[in-house]
Each structure stands twice: as C-alpha cells, then as structure tokens.
Amino acid sequence: MVKKPTVLSGVKDQVLKAPVYTLRTYDAEIKLNQNENPYDFPEDLKAETFRRFMALKWSRYPEFVPESLRTQLADYVGWQKDGILVGNGSNELLLASLIVLIKDRTPVVMPSPTFQLYGLVSQILGARIAPVPLKPDMTYDICGLLTRAEEVSAKVLILCSPNNPTGSEVALEDLHRILKTFNGQVLLDEAYYEFCGRTGMQFLSEFPRLVITRTFSKAMGMAGLRLGYLMAHPDLAAQIAKAKMPYNVNQFSLTAAQVALDHRERFRPAIEAILGERERLRQLLSEIPAVRLYPTGANFFLFELTVPPRPVFEELYQQGILIRDVSAYPMLSNCLRVTVGTPSENDRFVAALRKILDRVPAAPPESK
C-alpha cells in the first residue's frame, strides 16, 4: 500500500533530525545572557545615522554590493576590498560559507562545545559532523582536532576564537599549525575579536583556505541592526557571495555601520570599560568558593558550580538577573555563562550569586 503523504513528508531527513535553534525570551531588569554590549550605540552617532538615512530614498534598493562600506572595512581591517563580504549579521555569512562548502556527507570537524549554529547549519546541509571535545580545562585540543580531521578526511574545520560559550582562545601558533597541517577549509569565527585583540588575519595571505567572520553585534553595540563581515581570498569570497541573498543588508544597517567606522575611536571607551569590568568580575567571582571560573578572551565568563546550576539560574532570574544556562551543552552540565555588564549590573549579579550560594552547601569539587 502506498504511504499517504503527511504534512512533513517533503522535509529533508536531516532537517527533521536537527534540534530547533531557539532562545526562550525572558524579560529581565539586568540582561547578561546574550553577550551583548551593555553600552548602547552612542546617542549622537544614532542621530548622525538617522540624518544620513533621512537623506536617502527609501524606495530604492541598497547598492548591489555595498562598495563604500567595503572600502571602509578594507581600511579598518587591513584586507583587500574584494575579499570582504558584508552580511545580515555574521550568522548569514557563516550560513553562506557552509552552503558553499558542504554537500551531502561532507565531513566537518568542530570543537565541542562551541557556538551551536555551526552544528545546526552543517546538519541541515547534510554534513557528517565530527565533534572534538575541548580539554577538561576548556582549552582547544589541537592534536585532537587534527587527528580527527585526518581520520574522517574532513573538508571543513570550524574554529571559534574566543569560543562561545567557553571563552577559550586558539593560540596563534596553534592556528598556524592547523593551517599548515590541515588542507581543507578553515572557518574562523572572530565574533569577540575586539575583546581579545588576537586575530588570524595575518594568515589570510599565506593560507587562502582560511575564512574569517566578524560582527558589529558585540563590541560595536549593533546587535539589533544585524551586521557582520567576512574576510577571505577574493576568489573564495566571490564564491561565498553566490550563496547570500541579493540586498541582504538593509540600508539603515549599512548607514549605521558606515557611521560607526567613520567614528571608530568612539567605541574604544566602551570596550575598555568592558575589559576593566571583566577583570573586576574575574576577581570577584574567583573569591566565591563554589565557583570555578574559566579563562576568557571574550566579554563573558563560563563558570562551573559545585551545586546544580539550574536552580541558581532560576533564583537569579527571580531577582531580575538573567544569565545563560549552558548546562545542556556537552561537558558543561555544571556550568552557567554570564556576560560582562556595567559595574552596577556586575555588582548586583555577584551579590545575588553570593547570597544564593551561601544558602546552598557546596559539595566538594570532583577531582579531575
């Protein structure tokens, strides 16, 4: 008997099997859950963006290729304009890159845990994903990545530095080793670059199989406007461009990005303030006995608790402080993640966390 088609009959198997990428919307007075910038885009630069935007014709499409923004970006990052793509968030450029690189059963190696989108998109595209656990101290297992890449004949290796959700960085000599040894495509996500200052850019000329993505969502305080960029060899960038939608970035976001780059020095004080608070938060959190803090190169901390993390997350939330429960990630069953906020937000978070943990007797840490 012929099987009757159902509403989902036409959906690819790998999509049906993929988890839903979603984030429950919580409202909270103090929002430290998405690694956003606690300092908004400067007020006068908002006004300048509106002024420029008002002078444009809204009835017209934006430029097919945003030449002026690419020229500014080329100057900002020190890379050739033809090797730069602009996207509706760096997520769009990650998606376009993976569409171009992955076909059915393509072996893809990535660390675990890492930014969930890589696995989700790769799975939907039909990749065979080979996750390589981070080391117990959450540093990258470079030998593990290279060995696994060889074992599965990987075509793509994805790295995130600093890594979300752990904050771990790939050392530049390790990146160099990966690029020398692995002969597939390396995708390096530098969404948090401005908070660590280390970049793989210097390897782009020597290793044209490297693709680097970055974003205006974090350090530039533009998460709501969705703007990211990609740097690669111009020939490779031209291929990746085929997989992104025409006019993918709206004129308002393009205008705001141009204003931001025209006034790039104005974003430095907020970055410096976040770095200063990161150091203070590190100090404060490391004084709490039930907390084990992992090193970070980003604007957030991963920390492990000696008590179950979910009730702590819930209690913080009840007190108006929203952080991220990452305990469902591989290796992170006792962990939470917190974004570095303003001084008062960080103080409120630490005080609340201290109080909650004082009430719960800490179990002795497991020996590792």
Ligand SMILES: Cc1ncc(COP(=O)(O)O)c(C=O)c1O
């Ligand atoms: C590692 C990483 N890459 C990319 C993104 C998304 O960036 P965008 O807002 O540019 O799409 C995030 C956002 O949290 C992230 O953590």
